[in-house]
Amino acid sequence: AxxxxxxxxxxxxSEGALVLLRCxxxxxxxxxxxxxxxxxxxxxxxxxxxxxxxxxxxxxxxFEAEFKKSETSFHxxxxxxxMRDAAEYFCAVRPTSYSSASKIIFGSGTRLSIxx
Amino acid sequence: xAGVAQSPRYKIIEKRQSVAFWCNPISGHATLYxxxxxxxxxxxxxxxxxxxxxxxxxxxxxxRFSAERLKGVDSTLKIQPxxxxxxxxxxxxxxxxxxxxxETQYFxxxxxxxxx
Numbered sequence: 001a002x003x004x005x006x007x008x009x010x011x012x013x014s015e016g017a018l019v020l021l022r023c024x025x026x027x028x029x030x031x032x033x034x035x036x037x038x039x040x041x042x043x044x045x046x047x048x049x050x051x052x053x054x055x056x057x058x059x060x061x062x063f064e065a066e067f068k069k070s071e072t073s074f075h076x077x078x079x080x081x082x083m084r085d086a087a088e089y090f091c092a093v094r095p096t097s098y099s100s101a102s103k104i105i106f107g108s109g110t111r112l113s114i115x116x
Numbered sequence: 117x118a119g120v121a122q123s124p125r126y127k128i129i130e131k132r133q134s135v136a137f138w139c140n141p142i143s144g145h146a147t148l149y150x151x152x153x154x155x156x157x158x159x160x161x162x163x164x165x166x167x168x169x170x171x172x173x174x175x176x177x178x179x180r181f182s183a184e185r186l187k188g189v190d191s192t193l194k195i196q197p198x199x200x201x202x203x204x205x206x207x208x209x210x211x212x213x214x215x216x217x218x219e220t221q222y223f224x225x226x227x228x229x230x231x232x
Contacts, residue, residue, distance in 0.1 A: 009156075036223075043120070043207055043223030044159070090158050094219075103172060104221070106158030 006107040023091030120224035134196040141210030
């Protein structure tokens with residue numbers, strides 16, 4: 001069964017600092033991978049997704065993630081944090097082979113706080 | 117383009133009472149999903165519809181939860197009777213296609229349920 005592990009339930013960085021949110025997946029074959037952001041009292045919004053094309057994926061709001069098969073990782077980064085980036089971030093995985101069981105599995109989330 | 121609409125936004129009930137949530141997906145989206153998001157966790161898929169048919173309800177507690185999408189557009193999720201552990205945010209999402217690279221799920225703002 002596929003799964004994702006997000007290391008660190010809470011990450012705090014200073015405004016302007018590098019943001020690094022960690023995600024490791026478990027899968028027998030490289031899956032589709034996603035990062036979603038959830039602002040307070042809102043639904044989830046797709047930041048970016050990996051679909052077996054380029055290993056470095058660029059998303060919205062200046063975020064990007066790199067798929068590393070050897071490390072089974074898909075870490076999310078942003079060079080310079082803004083106050084508006086404060087939110088909950090979820091990594092998710094879905095198998096590439098389609099079946100009725102190919103649901104998206106979400107990680108437990110990482111809350112990102114930005115210090116002024 | 118209007119997003120996924122959900123109502124109500126908040127609901128407080130006592131245990132053993134019934135409650136219903138409504139979702140209207142993005143126009144033209146054939147696939148509709150209901151997720152349960154317990155505080156501190158990632159969303160968990162409860163049920164997935166393709167048009168008005170159920171694709172996956174393996175994680176739906178069928179003794180108390182039910183969902184329908186009669187005309188293949190909007191959907192209702194019901195809990196009867198509610199338990200304390202049902203306190204969560206219930207998220208509705210929709211996608212244009214099911215599976216494959218093209219599947220991007222768009223989420224509504226969610227309904228926050230508190231069972232006392």
